Amino acid sequence: MWEYTDKVKEHFLNPRNVGAIENADGVGEVGSLACGDALTLYFKLDGDGRIQDAKFLTFGCASAIASSSALTEMIIGKTLEEAEKITNEDIADFLGDLPKEKMHCSVMGKEALDKAIAHYRGEAARAPDGNIVCECFGITDREIEKTIREHRLTSIEDVTGYLKAGGGCGKCHDNIQQIMDHVFGQPVSIQPQAKKMTNIQKIRLIEETLEREIKPALHQDGGDIELVDVDGVRVMVKLRGTCAGCSAAQVTLKNVVEAKLRELVTTDLVVEEVRA
Amino acid sequence: MKTVYVDNNATTQAAPEVVDAMLPFFTERYGNASSMHSFGGGLIVDIRRARARVADLIGARPDEILFTSGGTESDATAIHAALQSNPGKRHIVTTRVEHPAIKNLFEQYGQNGYRVTVVPVDGQGRLDQETLLKSLDDDTAIVSIMWANNETGVINPMDDLAREIRSRGILFHTDAVQAVGKLPIDVGRTKVDLLSMSAHKFHGPKGIGALYIRKGTKFKPLVVGGHQEAGRRAGTENVPGIVGMGKACELAGQHLEDVGTRVRRLRDKLEQSLLRAVPRSMANGGQSDRLPNTSSIAFEYVEGEAILLLMNEHGICASSGSACTSGSLEPSHVLRAMGVPFTAAHGSIRYSLSHYTTEEEVDFIIAKMPPIIERLRQMSPFWKQAMEQAKAQA
Structure with missing residues (x-):
């Protein structure tokens, strides 16, 4: 059982500002069902540009709900300029601290706030910077490096606590360690050189990887994938079953399929969807 | 309590x-x-x-x-x-x-x-x-x-x-x-x-x-x-x-018969009552031959740790297939292997009874669970989405 502070428990048991705001000025959505937590933050401004009302809907654990509730209390009455200065640490502090493993709940709050403000200002949502390292939760090397620097994280468990990165299958642990070594100036182990492959070898390896690594995962959610062609570094695939037309399919294609192929075949592959 | x-x-x-x-x-x-x-x-x-x-x-x-x-x-x-x-x-x-x-x-x-x-x-x-x-x-x-x-x-x-x-x-x-x-x-x-x-x-x-x-x-x-x-x-x-x-x-050895009959009946009562009382819920592995004391129920669109902590407020001890309760961040490998979708795996609660479980305790759980799930669903953005979709289809 987690050791939550009384304030976390109190905000979980009696969350403030639950619900949606119709015609909100700013809306920020983060997380997903697959990840196990998600938050939608709404705010409405008054005539002076201050946050008059804020509400949230959260799917997640006690600390996710408490962080969301805390966030709404913290931003009400603030201007957007004031609100955007709030950090995830401020949210954790407001709650009297969060367990290390649950810091990502406060990070999620901060991200939702940023997104809601960007939404109000009409800014396009920023695409994630860098290359995906943690495929399970779609976390990039840039994000990991930034978080390690900001919070002086020294273990993979800490990185997982803050970002979730590395908390799924665990395959990216070596990569996270390398980023940490790099940040703290320790020797970086040298990646083995990729072998040169013939085209046939490459196509076979792509097929094998799809069969072994990707299809079983898609089948679990009722989807499927089919290799159509390989042209140089372009891998053309068709999505089937529930994957076809699924709004998350593009994300899966890049974050899971492409990342997996890059990991196991060659690092320069680009996956493209061919529509039927 | x-x-x-x-x-x-x-x-x-x-x-x-x-x-x-x-x-x-x-x-x-x-x-x-x-x-x-x-x-x-x-x-x-x-x-x-x-x-x-x-x-x-x-x-x-x-x-x-x-x-x-x-x-x-x-x-x-x-x-x-x-x-x-x-x-x-x-x-x-x-x-x-x-x-x-x-x-x-x-x-x-x-x-x-x-x-x-x-x-x-x-x-x-x-x-x-x-x-x-x-x-x-x-x-x-x-x-x-x-x-x-x-x-x-x-x-x-x-x-x-x-x-x-x-x-x-x-x-x-x-x-x-x-x-x-x-x-x-x-x-x-x-x-x-x-x-x-x-x-x-x-x-x-x-x-x-x-x-x-x-x-x-x-x-x-x-x-x-x-x-x-x-x-x-x-x-x-x-x-x-x-x-x-x-x-x-x-x-x-002496209690096997009780577990196979009385405890099984209590388990069935608990499971059927909850499935009836809570919409969008299902028994994981419910159609298979199962232990007489175990029921794993998936409550869609809510998260297991939050459910367990609200149950804890009533003194009810159970466990969950959710990611948040374990060291890992992935939901139960058992439920994922069965293809239970994420909507349900994260919100799965396992009730496991024993020779010492009483009917009064089962009735208490049956009374307390539906409001807990309802309360968390009112906070869940996915529940809102699911309800809007259902309304649009109707």
Whole structure:
């Protein structure tokens, strides 16, 4: 059982500002069902540009709900300029601290706030910077490096606590360690050189990887994938079953399929969807 | 606040009779069973009696029972013994829904050069027997399949599996930690070679378990040192634990009928009432043959840790297949192996009853659960989406 502070428990048991705001000025959505937590933050401004009302809907654990509730209390009455200065640490502090493993709940709050403000200002949502390292939760090397620097994280468990990165299958642990070594100036182990492959070898390896690594995962959610062609570094695939037309399919294609192929075949592959 | 304990697949309360039986072995009779003096050496008689009671519960002979520290050690001992005794064979087989004691052990053997086949299950948690049997060959050293699953309670067809696997000359181990004490087990009928059990899952003490080793099975010890347990497991005998496990086995035999009838009825009442009262809920593995005490219910669009903590406010103890309650961030590998979608896996709660569960407790849970789920759903953005979709379709 987690050791939550009384304030976390109190905000979980009696969350403030639950619900949606119709015609909100700013809306920020983060997380997903697959990840196990998600938050939608709404705010409405008054005539002076201050946050008059804020509400949230959260799917997640006690600390996710408490962080969301805390966030709404913290931003009400603030201007957007004031609100955007709030950090995830401020949210954790407001709650009297969060367990290390649950810091990502406060990070999620901060991200939702940023997104809601960007939404109000009409800014396009920023695409994630860098290359995906943690495929399970779609976390990039840039994000990991930034978080390690900001919070002086020294273990993979800490990185997982803050970002979730590395908390799924665990395959990216070596990569996270390398980023940490790099940040703290320790020797970086040298990646083995990729072998040169013939085209046939490459196509076979792509097929094998799809069969072994990707299809079983898609089948679990009722989807499927089919290799159509390989042209140089372009891998053309068709999505089937529930994957076809699924709004998350593009994300899966890049974050899971492409990342997996890059990991196991060659690092320069680009996956493209061919529509039927 | 009264505790309503329905987490008996995690652990159980030690029966009062078990505690009474153990106490003298901490105080007046604290000797070492390996000693030459009768103060210590005389304890062999108590150990022998306990061993006979353990053997009785599963239809084994006393000399086929090896005491260990629990289910995990029994599993590790069984697989170690099988591989050490068959050094030429490099293929091992298990399933996707095993307890971590087997799952992580097999992963480790996989990293150490063994070929590992992990057999899938269907949406109801039923084993894909065709894939299993096809994977077996002359190189296969051992197959390990749990008797019953700890999360869903789904029972494997052990008689058939044992017949098929052993007819190919392959060793068959089962992690029966969840089955012993809840189902009648007779190794005379179900011909497994090795069977793991753990006392604290059926009202015995923690820290003691046993491995059944069919007579004639080749064996190599995992823990070496002294000559205890006929040289098969070194270390001073845990006499209070052994005596407690013996007593727990005796009681479990007497309570099997209650678990199979009254407890089953309570489980069914709990499950059916909750499924009726809570929309968008389902029983994981509900169409399979299951342990009579276990019900895993998925409440869609809410998260398990939050459910458990609200249950905790009423003193109700259960567990969840959610990611947030475990060290990992992924939901239960068992539910994912069954293809339970993320919408449901994160919000799955396991209720596991026991001989000590009362109807009053079940009624209390039935009353408290629906408002808890409703409250969390009112906070969930996915519930809002799902309701809007349903409205649009209607």
